[in-house]
Amino acid sequence: MSVLAHVIEAAGISTVVLASMRPVVEKMRPPRSLYCEFPLGRPLGIPGDAEFQHRVLTEAFSLLDTTADHGPIIRDFDEVVESDEQPVACALPPRFDPNLPACVDEARGLRNAYDRAVAKRGHTDVGRAVDADTIPEVLAAFHRIASGDDWKTVAIPGKNTVAVMHDIRAYYEEAALELVGTAGARSLEAWFFEATEAGKTTLAARQAIKDGGGPFPFWFYMAPGHR
Amino acid sequence: MGKNLPVPTFDGTAWASAPRLRDATVAIVTSAAIHRAHDDRFSAGDTGYRMIPSDARDLVMGHWSPNFDHTGFQIDLNVVFPIDRLHELAADKVIGRVAPRHYSFAGNQPDDVSTIRLDSGPAVAAELKRDGVDVVLLTPV
Numbered sequence: 001m002s003v004l005a006h007v008i009e010a011a012g013i014s015t016v017v018l019a020s021m022r023p024v025v026e027k028m029r030p031p032r033s034l035y036c037e038f039p040l041g042r043p044l045g046i047p048g049d050a051e052f053q054h055r056v057l058t059e060a061f062s063l064l065d066t067t068a069d070h071g072p073i074i075r076d077f078d079e080v081v082e083s084d085e086q087p088v089a090c091a092l093p094p095r096f097d098p099n100l101p102a103c104v105d106e107a108r109g110l111r112n113a114y115d116r117a118v119a120k121r122g123h124t125d126v127g128r129a130v131d132a133d134t135i136p137e138v139l140a141a142f143h144r145i146a147s148g149d150d151w152k153t154v155a156i157p158g159k160n161t162v163a164v165m166h167d168i169r170a171y172y173e174e175a176a177l178e179l180v181g182t183a184g185a186r187s188l189e190a191w192f193f194e195a196t197e198a199g200k201t202t203l204a205a206r207q208a209i210k211d212g213g214g215p216f217p218f219w220f221y222m223a224p225g226h227r
Numbered sequence: 228m229g230k231n232l233p234v235p236t237f238d239g240t241a242w243a244s245a246p247r248l249r250d251a252t253v254a255i256v257t258s259a260a261i262h263r264a265h266d267d268r269f270s271a272g273d274t275g276y277r278m279i280p281s282d283a284r285d286l287v288m289g290h291w292s293p294n295f296d297h298t299g300f301q302i303d304l305n306v307v308f309p310i311d312r313l314h315e316l317a318a319d320k321v322i323g324r325v326a327p328r329h330y331s332f333a334g335n336q337p338d339d340v341s342t343i344r345l346d347s348g349p350a351v352a353a354e355l356k357r358d359g360v361d362v363v364l365l366t367p368v
Contacts, residue, residue, distance in 0.1 A: 001334070004351075008363050013360055015365055018364070027236065030240070031242055043306070047300075048306075065248065071242055163291075177301055
């Protein structure tokens with residue numbers, strides 16, 4: 001972002017950066033930054049709170065109202081928004097077909113909620129590597145890897161593990177938001193990796209690929225770095 | 228956070244004075260890799276950009292990093308791309324007008340960010356100039 005601030009300002013257009021990492025703007029020195037201590041991924045702070053978002057914008061635009069003729073100017077927004085690391089309380093489907101791996105059964109059980117979410121929003125973030133119909137097949141492949149099959153011999157639909165994980169998480173998170181309405185930053189991540197069968201299975205598959213000598217980019221970015 | 232991130236440095240800080248906010252045309256440029264649902268998706272390491280018309284709301288997030296929250300955007304796109312807030316500010320005459328076109332890059336870039344610095348960034352700046360934009364709000368992810 002700070003690079004673009006330099007580039008755009010050099011073209012003669014005033015810029016304001018909503019900065020999420022203070023040391024980065026201190027080093028990169030874009031013309032005007034409002035440092036906002038908010039969860040990464042939520043630069044305006046709170047989804048669904050127009051009043052709060054307007055306060056952020058008012059503070060950001062106030063940096064333009066200055067007699068200063070040079071930057072950098074860095075100001076701190078006066079309110080902190082914390083991430084919520086606790087798994088959101090979201091119901092999971094009961095076991096339906098005991099012959100299927102639990103993660104596959106679970107993903108199928110969430111399908112109605114996912115479909116309602118897509119109908120409401122009009123579009124979906126699922127689809128980078130696979131569509132919603134293929135999510136259970138991907139989880140079945142990860143279940144095989146987690147259960148001891150050599151990762152090199154298991155065909156993973158969508159092939160790119162990072163892209164496939166994006167789709168699995170988007171499928172689960174969109175379904176969960178339909179069920180719980182809203183969620184703090186990272187609470188659905190915590191729910192996915194700590195409460196769902198899909199999350200546990202994908203972490204186990206990731207570990208198995210790592211232990212089986214899989215290349216770093218193939219397994220590491222399947223989950224956030226701290227997991 | 229961010230203390231140990233490798234970042235490019237700049238010798239100076241460019242400075243452009245803005246007109247009064249109530250007369251200004253305002254655009255959003257984001258690094259959240261958002262794009263219209265039917266647009267080309269961002270590839271991993273994508274150094275290009277996508278244009279977002281002011282009235283588009285069929286937006287998805289194409290960012291490749293698993294290390295930040297994507298759900299805020301799913302709940303309310305304004306938490307990343309405050310387009311409805313800008314339209315409200317224009318209706319209240321706080322800003323002059325909302326630019327017709329906005330731009331999105333992917334935040335996960337090669338460390339030297341040379342394409343954005345020399346190619347795709349200046350290309351977007353030229354498009355913004357063409358639309359008469361005076362002020363750009365940059366939102367990161």
